[in-house]
Amino acid sequence: MAFYFSEPSHTFGEYLLVPGYSSENCIPSNVSLRTPLVRFNKKGGEEPAISMNIPMVSAVMQAVSDDKLAIALAKEGGISFIYGSQSIEDQAAMVARVKSYKAGYVTSDSNVRPDQTLEEVIALSEKTGHSTCAVTEDGSAHGKLVGIITSKDFRISHCKSGAKVSEYMTPLSDMAVGHEGITLSEANEIIWDKKVNQLPVIDKDGKLVSLIFRKDYSTHETYPNELLDSNHRYIVGAGINTRDYMERVPALIEAGADVFVLDSSEGYSYWQAKALKDIHEKFGKDVKVGAGNVVDAEGFRFLAEAGADFVKIGIGGGSICITREQKGIGRGQATATIEVAKARDEYFKETGIYVPVCSDGGIVHDYHVTLALAMGADFVMLGRYFARFEESPSNKLVVNGQYVKEYWGEGSNRARNWQRYDLGGKKGMAFEEGVDSYVPYAGHLHDGVGMTLKKVAHTMCNCGALTIPELQEKAKLTLVSSVSITEGGAHDVIVKNTSLQS
Ligand code: RVP
Numbered sequence: 001m002a003f004y005f006s007e008p009s010h011t012f013g014e015y016l017l018v019p020g021y022s023s024e025n026c027i028p029s030n031v032s033l034r035t036p037l038v039r040f041n042k043k044g045g046e047e048p049a050i051s052m053n054i055p056m057v058s059a060v061m062q063a064v065s066d067d068k069l070a071i072a073l074a075k076e077g078g079i080s081f082i083y084g085s086q087s088i089e090d091q092a093a094m095v096a097r098v099k100s101y102k103a104g105y106v107t108s109d110s111n112v113r114p115d116q117t118l119e120e121v122i123a124l125s126e127k128t129g130h131s132t133c134a135v136t137e138d139g140s141a142h143g144k145l146v147g148i149i150t151s152k153d154f155r156i157s158h159c160k161s162g163a164k165v166s167e168y169m170t171p172l173s174d175m176a177v178g179h180e181g182i183t184l185s186e187a188n189e190i191i192w193d194k195k196v197n198q199l200p201v202i203d204k205d206g207k208l209v210s211l212i213f214r215k216d217y218s219t220h221e222t223y224p225n226e227l228l229d230s231n232h233r234y235i236v237g238a239g240i241n242t243r244d245y246m247e248r249v250p251a252l253i254e255a256g257a258d259v260f261v262l263d264s265s266e267g268y269s270y271w272q273a274k275a276l277k278d279i280h281e282k283f284g285k286d287v288k289v290g291a292g293n294v295v296d297a298e299g300f301r302f303l304a305e306a307g308a309d310f311v312k313i314g315i316g317g318g319s320i321c322i323t324r325e326q327k328g329i330g331r332g333q334a335t336a337t338i339e340v341a342k343a344r345d346e347y348f349k350e351t352g353i354y355v356p357v358c359s360d361g362g363i364v365h366d367y368h369v370t371l372a373l374a375m376g377a378d379f380v381m382l383g384r385y386f387a388r389f390e391e392s393p394s395n396k397l398v399v400n401g402q403y404v405k406e407y408w409g410e411g412s413n414r415a416r417n418w419q420r421y422d423l424g425g426k427k428g429m430a431f432e433e434g435v436d437s438y439v440p441y442a443g444h445l446h447d448g449v450g451m452t453l454k455k456v457a458h459t460m461c462n463c464g465a466l467t468i469p470e471l472q473e474k475a476k477l478t479l480v481s482s483v484s485i486t487e488g489g490a491h492d493v494i495v496k497n498t499s500l501q502s
Contacts, residue, residue, distance in 0.1 A: 009332030010479065011317065012368040015375075018476040020464035035378050035468050036356045037079065037259065038309040038481040043352030048286060050235065050259055053077025053225040053359035054453060055373060055468060057358065059383035060084060060263040061316075062240030062415050063407045065234075066393040067097040069386060072445040073500040074098070074234035077225030081381075084239035085410060085417035088248050091238060092255035104184045104185075104217060105201070105210040105232065113139035114146055114166035118159055121149055126484050132198055134208055135169050145200055145208045147171045177202050180209050181231065222446075229258060239263035240289075241419040241450045242271040249279055253470035259289040259309070265323055265411065265421050265433065266315060268299035273306035280307050293360055295336035300357070303348050310356040312381065313340045317362030319384040320409035321370065323433045333362040334375060336403035341376020342473075366452040370459045373468050374475035383407070385452075388442035396441055403441035409434020 035055045036048035054077040058065045062083050065361030070080035082094045110124050110133040125131055131151040136143030142165025145171035154168045164234040176194040178187050178201045186198050191214050201209045227235045237259040238252045249260065260279075262272050272291050279289055291303045303311050314337075316323040316330025324330040337359045348354045356378035363369055363382050372380045386392055396407040410417035418430035442448050465471035478489075 002486070008334070009335035011332040011334050011362060012371050013364070013485065014332075014479055015334055015371055015477050016480050017371065017374060017459060017463055018478055019462040020474050022464050023460050026464055027464060028454065028459045028461055030466050031457040031460050032467050033077075033456065034148060037379070039291075039304075039353055039355045041352055042348060042354035048354075048356075049286070052079055052379060053227055055377075055379035056369070056447070056449065056452075057081060057379055058386045059360070059381050059483075060261060061410050062382050062417075063394045064383050064392055065239075067094040067101075067188045068238045068393045069389070069445070070094075070098045071101050073287065074236065075223040075450075076446065076449045077227050078258070078379075078449075079227065079237050080237055081237040081239045081259075081263070081408075082257075083210045083417075084241055084248070084263055085301075085415055085420070088244070088251045091248070095236055095238055095255040096255045099233045101234060104211065104212055106189075107199075107212050107442070108134040108141050108200075108208060110134065111136055111139050111141050111143070111272055112149070114164065114169065116165050118154055118163050118165065118391060120159070122151075122156060124301045125151060126337065132213075133165075134200060134211065135165055136208055142207055142209065144206050145177070145202050148175060148198070148200065150197075151158055152157045154348065172206075174205040175200070175286060178212065180204070182212075182267050184212065184217060186491070188214075188217045191217070219314050227330040230341070235259075237261060240275075242275045242424070243276050243419055244270075245279055246282065249283060249287065251284065252281050255401045259288040259290070259354045261310075261312065262292070263410070263417075263420055264291075265293065266304055266329070267292040267346070268294050269314070269423070271424050272308075276303075278287060290358070293399065294340065295331035295337065297346075298434065300340045300355075301347065303355075304344075304355045308355065309424045310358055310378070311340065311344070312358045313337050313377070314360040314381075317361070318360075318409065318434075319364070320407060320434045320437055321361065321411070322409075322435060323411070325431050326431065333359065334371070335373055336379050336411070337375045344376065353427065366455045367450060367459060370471075371477070373456070374463070374471050374477060376472055378468065381479070384439055385448075386445070388439045389445040389448055390441075390443060395437070399438055404438040405441050407439045408434070408436040412436050424488055 033054045037050040040046045040048040043469050056078040058080040060081040060083050065080040065082050073080045097190035110128045110130045112133050133149050135147040149169040157467040178199050180203045197214045199212045211331045235258045238257040239250050240260050288309040290310040292315050295315050300311050317333040344357050358381050359377035360381035408414045410420050460471050465474050
């Protein structure tokens, strides 16, 4: 006989948090949103190999996660999973662009040899727009550094024609330099101590690696949560599928991807377990792979035992998703999150291993992020939310006098990501499980994420929690009736400024 879940399944809009006691310490500036991304031996006191500074990742979607959005999100402390519904080469190139982007560390594009003339320095500066030139033995960006010359080092009208760079440059012996591996804050200390405007970074052979400019450090300070790897590069993830992972994964590792996720609408399958096993056997356990999506304890247990580094929750709750209508599978996102998080805790009690869980899809309001965390999610994945920002890959248009961005599902005819809905066997049997749509344009990601997280931190304080684990422990959640949902918005008044409603 079929199994019936005894309760109806619910979604985020049906819940509210009931405040707990806030102590004097419980203020938003004391809140930490740091959260684990991948499995770790929590009982044994191990630290996760990757954690995030904010509990947000961007969806594995063409309309959401390219290199530009990945950089913007890593600056805020989260991770993008670059979409896999493109060729291996194109996806690897996107990952490589994120990894080679170094905020604050600039590859010098104005370089001269010591035997070049000041006229050549001026011509180069006019071309690049930079007044600082690195002087290297062979005039290349990574040649052996011998000095630095800036427009302030000479007055061309007072120099004889053909005067050489070597006569006017600041030689290496008189310069402050940083050594490869230096952090931006260490570099900043030197820049201020030595009263210089830039600091060349050299490797052990004296070759130029990069330049750090005084002005760039202040930009870096705008992003105190930025998520960096041990080489100060932004952390980035990539979506993979259960068909071509043996070719895709090594190419993405080579490009520098830090973490993978098996991108599938339904993850409780032989194919996901096989992919996890094959990847870990062939490329090692250090290669981190999340899996999903599942919506119950059984699905979680299956993927955790198969070696998933994190497990993604959600079927049919995505804003552009019509899976429930098309196939009749799925579960309310709140109920699924609560049950899977409980299964994660049970698995931890039994094994000592903590497998983070991600609530994926269906986040409509900022407070839904807090609800998902309170229900036990370690982090959330968002598609619609990020698609609205300037940095997302999709087109910005004007529709009915309003700025919008395009947003389409991976299961739509537009994306044609049929591998996401693949159950193995013969290909080409797909039907649409997603739609093509517009979402209101929402400006820059930095401002949007900043506002969302401000609200999350405030609500956490209302619940008496300064960390995500504390929120999960202390949160008191209540189901609300449809009548009290109406009560939650402005009601029985004529609202003057509609922007107040957002
Ligand atoms: P949302 O944030 O509500 O826009 O949901 C995004 C999620 O929806 C994705 O992370 C993915 O799990 C799911 N998705 C993506 N494409 C489709 C589809 O075409 N059905 N669904």
